[in-house]
Amino acid sequence: MIETRLGEFEEVILLIVGILGEEAYAFKIAEEFESQTSREVSIGAVHSTLTRLEEKGFVKSDMGKATAERGGRRKRIYTITAYGQQALSAARDFRMSLWSQYPAFANKLNFGGSM
């Protein structure tokens, strides 16, 4: 039985996959992660997470185009599946509900309508 919960790092990677769209392959995702979070990450770690996300059915992958920078090698492009979308929104909803219950921030921030 494959676990279907979404871990925190997985959630971020999944979001980045969605953000990058056509360009979502391991190297680019790692770069994007580093630039967005200023935290270093290895391509291997990202690749490993992507594989896991694929096993859980949140993303699917296809081989993309080859470019010169890659020594003529193809890249594997990841795209979010509908199930992945669901998991993301469920994760967001869960987080919202937690935020709203936190007294220090409740009613001070309004996440509600914008999204």
Added chain:
Amino acid sequence: MSNRSNHIPPRLAQRILLGFLREDIAEEVLGDLDEKFYARLKAGSVYRAKLNYYYQVLHYFRPFAIRKSLSTHSNFADMFESYFRIAWRNMFKHKTYSSIKIGGFALGIAACLLISLFIRDELSYDQHIPDKDRIYRVVQVYNDNGEIKKGVAWPAPFATAIKQDYPEIERVGRLNPSELFGAGSNQIRRVDVLENTYEEGFTYADQQMLDMLKVPMVYGERKNALAQPNTIALSKSKADKFFPGENPVGKVMILNNDEKNPFTVGGVFEDFPANSHLTYDFLITMTSREFWPGEQTYWGASNYPTYIVVRPDTDARQLEKKLLSILTNYYLPLLKKEGAPNPEELLKKASFSLQPITDIHLKSDKIQDRLNHGDIRFVWIFGAVAAFILIIACINFINLSTAKSANRAKEVGIRKVVGSFRSSLVKQFLTESMLFSFLSFAIGILLAVLLLPYFNTLSAKSLSLPWMEWWLFPILIGAAVVIGIIAGLYPAFYLSAFKPIDVLKGKLSRGSKSSNTRSLLVIFQFTTSIVLIIGTFIIYRQMNYIMNKKIGFDKDQVVLLQGVHTLGEKVQTLKTELLRLPEVKHVSVSDYLPIKGTKRNGNGFHRESGPNADQEVSAQFWQVDQDYLQTMGITLIEGRNFSAQMATDSQAVIINQAMVKKMGFKNPTQERIKNWETWQIIGVIEDFHFESMRDSIQPMVLALGNSPSVVSVKVKTTDMAGALQAVQKVWKEVAPYQPIRYTFLDESFAKMYEDVQRAGRVFSSFAILAIIVACLGLYGLSSFMVEQRSKEIGIRLVLGASIQNIFSLLTINFVKLVLISFAIAVPIAWYMMNKWLEDFVYRTPVSASIFVFAGLTALLIALFTISYQAIRAALVNPVKNLRSE
């Protein structure tokens, strides 16, 4: 972009990556890493880019990215699981085959385990003593015209003398375990208790013995437990018996009702372990003890086994040579004073030997010390037999596996055709062999546990499996692995070497190549079995011979009342009262018995005059009463018995034929002999065996005298129970405070040959075991042979062969093998059994009939084993066999 072509990702890192990376993701990963590399290159130094490449490579070392064949753990387990499953299925597919294989092996392992326990126990004797490599027993060696005699008893002052004269000797200690002086067994009680208790295991000992052996103490101090006169030290178990829950130090005990000489308990020592040659429970001090006036300084009587501790780095062999000066310094003056002829010559025959204390149990074969010894030869024989049984069991294993080759060959062929490597086949067979080995070990251990009580009776020991020892399981598991590999190696390589084409063509269906090897192994098994059978027969023959040989006295219907000396003067009352009983024929008071290990008294005698008067003849000198000869049923062949009416008989002796011969008397009843006194010979008795039949009958001199610890009662009725009751009644009246203790002469006699009987039982048990294991193998082999030849048999039957034809066809080969084994076994057994019989002066002849009988037994058992399969094959409906294809 110019430096892009100049700099490429580090080759080594790439190679490392490709070494473990899953092939199907290699392209994308290498691409990503290249992109990263060139991006880093643009941003910074080449060095940093390369370093980062390595960093990325290392971070690909993750489960998802690693090639499956490399993830050794899961892969190996998978493979092993599959091998194991196949092995397990195979085992249940061929139940008979598997149970024979496992059963035979398990028997071998059980036997081996038990014997290892025995050997371990034998080798452990006295190993617990601290400083054991510096402690020796001093042995005297005497070369009596080529016959080497060894003894351990020394004169009382010997210990002090060697301690004084040789600085190498750190400590000296003496024992005196002789019954002549009241050691051995005694009646003992607390001073405040009336009832005597009979106890064995008494010895006199020097305080030094406790010190040198570092005997652990429970109560009292080791350094002075025996230092005071008239003290006694008790073992813990005896202290608990007489003084339960008390510290007995300082308490008083009475020996043999002698209230004038009480003993004070000086200490309680931990019981000597079962694996010690010292078996004493009561140590009586030798401090200021003198058994007769001047005894402690007299060099002419040897009664003390003497132990020494040498200083570190002392060469025992050199010390042995140095000790010779003792002879000239102390013995020579004595011999001269006592007027011994040619004393210098006499002393040249004597020498010293220092026996390590740890050798006493196993290597005292020719030493007269009256201890119950093990025998190093038995250890070797046991070990050899265990090894043989294990080898036989291993052979079965190999034999059965190769015999199976016909059936497995096809499997091997097909596996090879579909692409199995040879290595994986070898692994498969080794796994099977291991599975069998481990199961056999498990069953073997279980068997050993179940058989242990029986084996303990057999070996007269109380062995147990050392479950608690840390090394037991690692050793057993290690042995299981090693034997599994050894036993599986041959079949594994033999079977895996088959060429698939040959096999599938059916060329190897007979497995005939291995039949020579297999025959050799069968011959080996049966040779061993036949040797063991012959050995068993001969041991039993010898046993029978001893038990039924004319021994020169009548051992039947003699009751021995023990511990009578405590009665004092009342012994004579007891004798008279007993004689009044109608059931009693004769009564004799004398504790000298024709049983090895009982009281003995060696003396040197000369002729009073005439030729060779200066030649000393050593003889047993026994004090008996007038009724001794009748009670024991000893035949007087010349002269007369002692008589109460003749006062001169106090200086008269009766001698045996051996003495007559040794002295060279023509008319013995006219002669006189002397030791310290002169004795008139009044009669000659027929030689009787008063020692074991291992020894020839030695000269003997009987004189009238007082030695009252045993009363022998010859009973004339067959109602032994009734007679005993009557005797008990008399005893109660004479000795109300002492429980009666009796034994039977014939039982004591049989006990002398307990070791022979034990050897017989051990041998026969192992012979049976070896035969069973060998037959299991034979049974397995014959069943496969029948299976392989089933078509041939079917065709023969259809063409009109008779059942007898088929039977002999199938058995003749095995019969040949057994006959060859027999031919090999005969000389081996003949040699070995003659060696064993050499130990006996009186022995049964080794006749050809024993060999023939043993051979026939083996042949019959083998035939019986095979015939089940042979007859089944001959009786089967041939159509059934022929229809299969």
